[in-house]
Amino acid sequence: MPSAILYMGIPDDGKATVKWLASGKPTFVLAGISRLATDLSIESRNRLLRVFFGPRKAIRIPPEQHGLPGINPIADPDVSQRSLTRLDAFLKASGRACFNHPAAVLGTTRERVADALSGIAGLQMPRTVRVRIDEPADLLPLIDSHGLHWPLILRCTGTHKGESMILVEGPDQIRAALRSIRWAGRELYLTEYVDCRDADGHYRKLRLAVVGDQVFLRHLLIADQWMVHAADRKPGHLEEEVELLRTFRPTLLPALSARLDRIREAIQLDYFGIDCNLRPDGRLLIFEVNAQMDIMVNSIPSPNCWDAPISRIRQALDALLFDPKRWRYPPRATTET
Numbered sequence: 443m444p445s446a447i448l449y450m451g452i453p454d455d456g457k458a459t460v461k462w463l464a465s466g467k468p469t470f471v472l473a474g475i476s477r478l479a480t481d482l483s484i485e486s487r488n489r490l491l492r493v494f495f496g497p498r499k500a501i502r503i504p505p506e507q508h509g510l511p512g513i514n515p516i517a518d519p520d521v522s523q524r525s526l527t528r529l530d531a532f533l534k535a536s537g538r539a540c541f542n543h544p545a546a547v548l549g550t551t552r553e554r555v556a557d558a559l560s561g562i563a564g565l566q567m568p569r570t571v572r573v574r575i576d577e578p579a580d581l582l583p584l585i586d587s588h589g590l591h592w593p594l595i596l597r598c599t600g601t602h603k604g605e606s607m608i609l610v611e612g613p614d615q616i617r618a619a620l621r622s623i624r625w626a627g628r629e630l631y632l633t634e635y636v637d638c639r640d641a642d643g644h645y646r647k648l649r650l651a652v653v654g655d656q657v658f659l660r661h662l663l664i665a666d667q668w669m670v671h672a673a674d675r676k677p678g679h680l681e682e683e684v685e686l687l688r689t690f691r692p693t694l695l696p697a698l699s700a701r702l703d704r705i706r707e708a709i710q711l712d713y714f715g716i717d718c719n720l721r722p723d724g725r726l727l728i729f730e731v732n733a734q735m736d737i738m739v740n741s742i743p744s745p746n747c748w749d750a751p752i753s754r755i756r757q758a759l760d761a762l763l764f765d766p767k768r769w770r771y772p773p774r775a776t777t778e779t
Contacts, residue, residue: 595607
């Protein structure tokens with residue numbers, strides 16, 4: 443007997459990607475769906491009833507499951523705006539509880555997050571705007587009209603993990619930059635670049651995992667380049683990461699807790715990630731905040747220093763998922779539809 447419904451939203455383009463598993467069997471992947479369900483324990487995954495819907499497919503819940511709360515793994519408002527909007531309307535009409543409510547996810551486009559966090563004391567939130575252009579020549583006037591400062595990070599909407607993203611130093615690089623990210627007429631995010639190299643010349647990126655009212659450190663990446671991903675982790679600095687994983691909760695977290703609470707209130711999600719950098723003056727430079735991040739993926743064979751933080755995050759998530767009264771959008775009394 444399922445304990446919750448997992449709303450599997452079809453992306454706005456109606457497409458799925460077929461991938462081959464290590465077992466040799468094919469599976470399909472929907473763009474815009476986070477790893478929320480697949481990262482759970484097997485016991486928790488077995489308690490979920492998957493319901494597929496999309497822009498042209500209505501949400502149909504079996505009558506015997508009408509009383510179940512819902513879990514929303516649709517995490518990308520650029521890729522699945524119509525599915526999120528449809529789910530939001532369905533939930534508001536039915537009064538169902540929902541984990542990571544679509545109304546909150548719709549507010550996590552990059553420019554909306556930048557606006558929501560820009561006034562929080564102790565945060566450095568780079569300006570981000572969203573634009574649509576017909577020709578490369580249209581971009582510079584828009585940059586000027588928004589008063590953006592160079593350098594700028596250009597990124598196509600609906601992309602993650604550094605895909606279709608480039609640092610542009612000045613106006614003369616715009617055309618080459620658009621070619622390199624395969625722009626192809628898509629909307630763009632323009633973000634003011636902040637040079638966050640530390641005194642030793644390295645770039646550091648913290649990934650924090652927010653689970654309800656708890657915040658965990660997932661990892662600290664140290665690299666030699668501004669775009670920092672796990673593959674860029676600099677050899678010889680693992681000791682620093684291990685020490686921060688050990689001391690984060692008793693030392694750094696109390697110093698950050700007030701501003702992290704403000705972020706949680708602004709974002710209104712139950713489970714999401716924060717990529718950031720701690721500046722020398724104590725400010726937290728925010729790179730991105732959303733529900734699309736890979737938080738419990740551990741690509742390095744166990745045992746390793748990430749086993750424990752991943753385990754703590756998974757345990758907290760498993761407990762929160764099946765306790766709707768603790769969700770930001772708990773059940774309310776209304777007529778079922």
